[in-house]
Amino acid sequence: MMTFFKEFKDRDLAVHFIEKIKTVSRKKIRLMEVCGTHTVSIFKSGIRSVLPDTISLISGPGCPVCVTSQEEIDAFISLSRLDNVILTTFGDLIRVPGTESSLQEEKAKGVDVRMVYSTSDALLIAKKNPDKHVVFPGVGFETTAPTVAAAILSAARLKVSNFYVYSAHKLVPPALTALMALSSGNIDGFILPGHVSVMIGTDGYRPFFDTFKLPCAITGFEPVDILRAVLAVVTQIEYGKPSLFNAYERAVRIEGNPKAMSLMARVFEKKDALWRGIGKIPESGLAIREEFSAFDAANRFQIILPEKKDHNGCACGEILIGNKTPPECPLFRKACTPLHPFGPCMVSTEGTCSAYYRYHKEPGN
Amino acid sequence: MKNDKILIDHGSGGKLSHDLVQQMILPVFDNSLLSRQDDGAVFQIGEDRFAFSTDTFVVTPLFFPGGNIGELAVNGTVNDLAMCGATPLFLSAGFIIEEGFSITDLEKVISAMKKAADVAGVAIVTGDTKVVPIGAADQLFINTSGIGRVPDHVNISGRHAMPGDKIIVSGTIGDHAAAILIKREGLPFETPILSDTASLNHLVKKMLDASDGIHVLRDPTRGGLGTTLNEIAIQSNTGILISEDRIPVKKSVSGICGLLGFDPMYLANEGKLVAVVRKDDAEQILQVMKNDSLGKDACIIGEVVSDYPGKVMMTTHIGGTRFVDMLTGEQLPRIC
Numbered sequence: 001m002m003t004f005f006k007e008f009k010d011r012d013l014a015v016h017f018i019e020k021i022k023t024v025s026r027k028k029i030r031l032m033e034v035c036g037t038h039t040v041s042i043f044k045s046g047i048r049s050v051l052p053d054t055i056s057l058i059s060g061p062g063c064p065v066c067v068t069s070q071e072e073i074d075a076f077i078s079l080s081r082l083d084n085v086i087l088t089t090f091g092d093l094i095r096v097p098g099t100e101s102s103l104q105e106e107k108a109k110g111v112d113v114r115m116v117y118s119t120s121d122a123l124l125i126a127k128k129n130p131d132k133h134v135v136f137p138g139v140g141f142e143t144t145a146p147t148v149a150a151a152i153l154s155a156a157r158l159k160v161s162n163f164y165v166y167s168a169h170k171l172v173p174p175a176l177t178a179l180m181a182l183s184s185g186n187i188d189g190f191i192l193p194g195h196v197s198v199m200i201g202t203d204g205y206r207p208f209f210d211t212f213k214l215p216c217a218i219t220g221f222e223p224v225d226i227l228r229a230v231l232a233v234v235t236q237i238e239y240g241k242p243s244l245f246n247a248y249e250r251a252v253r254i255e256g257n258p259k260a261m262s263l264m265a266r267v268f269e270k271k272d273a274l275w276r277g278i279g280k281i282p283e284s285g286l287a288i289r290e291e292f293s294a295f296d297a298a299n300r301f302q303i304i305l306p307e308k309k310d311h312n313g314c315a316c317g318e319i320l321i322g323n324k325t326p327p328e329c330p331l332f333r334k335a336c337t338p339l340h341p342f343g344p345c346m347v348s349t350e351g352t353c354s355a356y357y358r359y360h361k362e363p364g365n
Numbered sequence: 366m367k368n369d370k371i372l373i374d375h376g377s378g379g380k381l382s383h384d385l386v387q388q389m390i391l392p393v394f395d396n397s398l399l400s401r402q403d404d405g406a407v408f409q410i411g412e413d414r415f416a417f418s419t420d421t422f423v424v425t426p427l428f429f430p431g432g433n434i435g436e437l438a439v440n441g442t443v444n445d446l447a448m449c450g451a452t453p454l455f456l457s458a459g460f461i462i463e464e465g466f467s468i469t470d471l472e473k474v475i476s477a478m479k480k481a482a483d484v485a486g487v488a489i490v491t492g493d494t495k496v497v498p499i500g501a502a503d504q505l506f507i508n509t510s511g512i513g514r515v516p517d518h519v520n521i522s523g524r525h526a527m528p529g530d531k532i533i534v535s536g537t538i539g540d541h542a543a544a545i546l547i548k549r550e551g552l553p554f555e556t557p558i559l560s561d562t563a564s565l566n567h568l569v570k571k572m573l574d575a576s577d578g579i580h581v582l583r584d585p586t587r588g589g590l591g592t593t594l595n596e597i598a599i600q601s602n603t604g605i606l607i608s609e610d611r612i613p614v615k616k617s618v619s620g621i622c623g624l625l626g627f628d629p630m631y632l633a634n635e636g637k638l639v640a641v642v643r644k645d646d647a648e649q650i651l652q653v654m655k656n657d658s659l660g661k662d663a664c665i666i667g668e669v670v671s672d673y674p675g676k677v678m679m680t681t682h683i684g685g686t687r688f689v690d691m692l693t694g695e696q697l698p699r700i701c
Contacts, residue, residue: 046687095694108371108373
């Protein structure tokens with residue numbers, strides 16, 4: 001019986017796919033795994049070291065922390081410094097450096113920053129602290145945005161008037177389209193994210209696929225999932241038959257999760273958004289609708305942003321679109337480490353630079 | 366250090382803690398015993414060799430599935446002494462208590478300490494109590510120091526790993542940290558995970574009696590197995606090669622790690638040890654460990670190699686390879 005767990009870690013199955021990939025692969029190709037969790041999984045299972053030299057895996061902009069713009073990080077820090085504010089956040093935002101500080105450094109100075117595991121935890125903190133403003137930085141893709149929408153709807157229903165979200169949510173399909181322009185034909189195929197796909201379904205990528213006709217496979221996070229997706233994309237490339245293949249059938253449906261998507265659409269509307277490294281992408285972000293503006297931190301508080309400073313030499317931007325790998329950045333492992341990150345790709349555990357730092361074998365290292 | 370303030374990561378047991386000790390503490394207190402950087406200092410007085418160690422306990426919550434801060438405080442120092450190959454003899458106990466702390470809870474903690482000391486066969490022979498105003502401490506902090514005698518034939522140090530040596534871990538990793546995490550964060554997991562807090566001195570004695578080929582002993586507490594192996598590789602200037610498939614992790618711990626994006630290699634343990642042993646003695650030592658309830662899940666996870674000195678390499682489940690780094694900061698739950 002399939003337990004939907006062990007099979008996807010199975011060594012024999014993995015070896016089977018590796019052998020098949022070696023047989024099929026002829027052309028030198030570059031595949032982008034869009035999702036940060038895939039990046040980490042690829043490193044942790046040593047997938048690069050078992051693939052033939054013909055295949056390069058490059059990491060894309062699918063770590064929510066990494067693509068959050070400097071302005072947005074600075075806005076979170078500014079919000080945390082306001083009187084009477086409790087800033088509740090997912091853990092991996094805490095260390096991200098803004099222009100002058102990070103939430104972690106603010107916390108060490110005595111600012112009330114609390115780590116939560118879900119938006120409903122943040123809402124609970126708001127209920128327990130009626131005399132405080134509880135702010136939640138809404139970061140993440142279609143995966144997390146519906147849960148934040150649900151929290152805002154609950155807050156409205158329960159009349160919790162001290163709960164606010166600063167929405168920095170981003171949408172994956174518009175970013176794929178933007179990548180096609182930026183990468184100038186450098187990407188031969190995509191390994192598409194698992195979690196996001198659970199929400200938007202294979203149909204979520206249909207317009208993108210129909211426009212570019214690039215080989216794609218959606219997949220999960222175990223080694224066998226990833227190898228199967230690599231094989232699917234390599235086969236599509238070799239036979240010249242691109243398709244939108246779903247290698248994550250146990251979780252992803254054609255239509256995705258319509259209930260979650262309708263929650264998201266109820267609370268948020270699309271807006272242009274700034275992506276770190278990519279710049280402005282039309283209709284790729286989510287703003288809180290006017291109807292729920294009482295819960296919009298951007299609306300409620302005055303946010304003071306520091307003067308812009310360039311991090312000289314940080315190649316996060318080029319890395320996020322797959323044009324550079326971390327070892328090609330002059331700061332990597334030298335000035336920029338997980339303890340003193342320059343850019344967010346080093347700070348988030350799902351960031352490309354952090355994954356390279358922790359797992360990548362380099363000559364002389 | 367770039368930071369002008371202490372960050373919570375300075376206490377993670379990972380790289381920042383390592384830097385704090387290396388850059389601020391060791392150069393100032395500099396002496397030959399300290400610079401060995403083992404779990405305790407080993408020195409000679411007259412004919413006898415002794416080990417001396419100290420540890421401070423600030424765990425939240427104080428009570429967790431499988432134990433409380435009291436037994437942790439006793440077992441922690443007992444284990445540090447045991448990792449020097451010493452037979453622990455005497456402990457001190459210092460209490461910093463926040464005003465308003467429950468007397469009943471304090472009784473529970475003290476009684477747990479007594480029980481743990483009895484199991485380990487040590488006596489708590491001196492101590493101190495301080496009470497601080499509300500807010501000046503979080504409920505209760507405990508420091509324990511301990512002294513033990515090192516048998517003549519024993520010579521254990523993090524610097525003694527040699528190419529060819531086998532690496533044994535005494536049981537499943539990450540149990541303690543997972544138990545604490547679930548309790549502290551109120552995570553709704555149905556499978557109970559208990560802290561593994563235990564004193565390892567009796568197990569260590571059996572191992573030392575069975576073989577004189579034990580080169581390194583370490584308890585992978587803060588920073589977890591990954592950090593401990595890196596420390597050994599650095600101290601001994603050797604490489605370490607481990608196999609992902611051989612690392613024992615409970616299914617429930619692996620599950621919670623998958624959910625939060627944590628790596629069990631960096632989760633704290635309070636009743637596990639890592640032994641680096643002479644190749645020819647490895648099976649015999651393993652058998653002795655397996656016959657003890659605290660080592661029943663023991664297994665050989667890898668070996669010491671001469672390649673890539675100071676680094677830890679892992680053969681992955683699917684036959685790939687990758688580095689295992691030290692923990693660089695507290696693991697943070699990811700967004701998605």
